[in-house]
Amino acid sequence: MSFDYFEMIIMPMLEGAKITLLLFAIVILLSIPIGFVLTLAVRSRIKPLSWLVQGFIYVMRGTPLLLQLLFICFGLPLIPVIGEYLVLDRFVAACVGFVLNYSAYFAEIFRGGLLAIDNGQYEAAKVLGFNRWQTMTKIIIPQMIRVSLPTVSNESITLVKDTSLLYAVAVPELLHFAQTAVNRDATIVPYFVAGFIYLMITLALTWVLKRIERKYRFE
């Protein structure tokens, strides 16, 4: 096995890793804020809104992500009448699926984070005269982040690995190029290379998350 062979398979795989990272970044950046908004909607006093969002979260968590991705990529266009307007670019469709799914998970994580905050924090803020916005942004959310961070970290690492589901909807990401090389060259080496690249990504991510957690330790 020559160095040239490595070079030949690794370049497309790194290209694929770019797609993996791009999807990861888009999903994290969108689903965390959307997840938080969903949490607030669940807690909303407007009951129909709360029920609607709870239903959404139930469906997103209760069905496989792969099913959701296939549905958005291949199912939507089959819907009568409106289907033809729902033909999305595969990568865009995948982003939509991932963001919806992960938002639901983050919403549940944040809900837990908010439940962990003692009611006394709201009371202390109230007697000091903070309005609701100030209470949320200055008192509650920073504490919610601290409580939620370990679970958010865990979920982020799962997301890195879940990006490989793009393989099923034929978006050429890291795993796609590995599989292509395996099929073409009848060797298992590309699997190891792909595994190694995933490990490098999660290693870097773990390092970043540890630093963020340290910042939120408040000691």
Added chain:
Amino acid sequence: MSIIKVENLQKSYGKLDVLKQISFQVERKEVVAIIGPSGSGKSTLLRSIANLETIDDGNIAIDGEYLVKNGQYAKQKDIQKILSKMGMVFQHFHLFPHLTVKDNLELAPKLVKKEGASVVERRRRELLEKVGLADRADAYPAKLSGGQKQRVAIARALMMNPDILMFDEPTSALDPELTGEVLNVMKDLAEEQMTMVVVTHEMGFAREVADRIIFMDKGEIVESGSPEEIFENPKTERTKTFLMRVQK
């Protein structure tokens, strides 16, 4: 004019009346201790005055302005103004754990009162000095003892320059050897003629520092009077029984 005036305050949880026709007043510069058995409604009364509980009927007026009149609450804007005259210290401190001592003190004056940084900082230094924690300004609450936390909580309340400071069992969550440092700060405040309403189980403190004692039981004010009257010469059986039990 009384700074706190409560008339016929009524509150119930379902069918249970937790506060029954409570009326009392607090004068400026007065220190009032509210004592009584657990479940007597004393904390609920204090929390009602601070608008942390909603009452069903009666009046609460602070410095002549009605927070509630005949069970009807004032407009939100007026409520804010009325509440800004009061500070509150809780049994479990409720410091903001994600902020340093310094920021716990400075956040509200800066954010709510929009006071300038230098004014706020000067006051923060003075108050931390006063409660004996000048050297802990940069510590997070997790690094403080219970007594230190409660002293920070008192300083935080004082940062808003309240006319009235209310304490809800301020030493009940502390180890016995730590109550002294908190009570001493409260004594200093009493000497500076701060108006204080203190729900407490510390009979020694009530006796020594309070101008007036209110004894509550089962949602009612059973008896009120000077510490001498209450402790030396209680008029009702209920007061006698309670005092005997706690002083044993």
